[in-house]
């Protein structure tokens with residue numbers, strides 16, 4: 001069984017009970033251990049993360065532990081970065097034992113079906129301003145300079161910024177219209193049987209002219225996940 005989750009936003013300052021939030025995710029990871037062969041983390045798993053060469057941010061211990069247990073049990077884990085967890089360098093990849101991919105999307109063939117999987121923030125037409133910001137965030141020199149600023153200053157700043165960007169982007173009241181927009185964005189992609197995205201914080205399962213559009217929801221309001229058994233893709237809600 002292949003599982004897909006996205007937009008956990010672990011560590012976000014606006015989550016009322018961070019311990020319970022993390023525990024729900026950990027319970028989910030435990031629950032899939034029996035039959036999971038692969039797990040895709042489709043971005044914005046952590047609300048903010050920046051790895052230094054010799055230090056990493058505190059927190060997330062049980063979550064990382066549960067991921068490591070899955071990896072040790074032979075589950076293939078792929079983490080596609082989102083717009084909140086861009087700066088996963090080599091620490092989690094080697095420490096946990098998983099693949100970390102920082103591309104707008106990847107193409108995979110699973111049980112003979114073509115999948116395109118990506119967070120979704122870098123799919124479709126994007127403004128020059130957005131593309132510029134993306135290139136700054138991924139600039140090696142800027143990353144190196146940023147890593148030289150003491151985390152005492154950068155971590156609170158990043159969390160403040162994350163909370164404010166959430167406020168401005170939230171309030172999708174017309175899910176249908178928003179889904180139409182996403183469908184236009186994915187029309188720029190190669191054809192696939194399934195296009196699996198995160199980022200939008202809505203749960204979508206829509207048959208398009210070519211292939212099916214899945215938007216995974218989030219773990220703030222929905223606790224939703226995708227499951228593919230080799231022939232059927234199902235969107236489910238976790239409530240334990």
Ligand SMILES: [Mn+2]
Pocket residue numbers: 043044082083084119121198199200
């Ligand atoms: Mn996102």
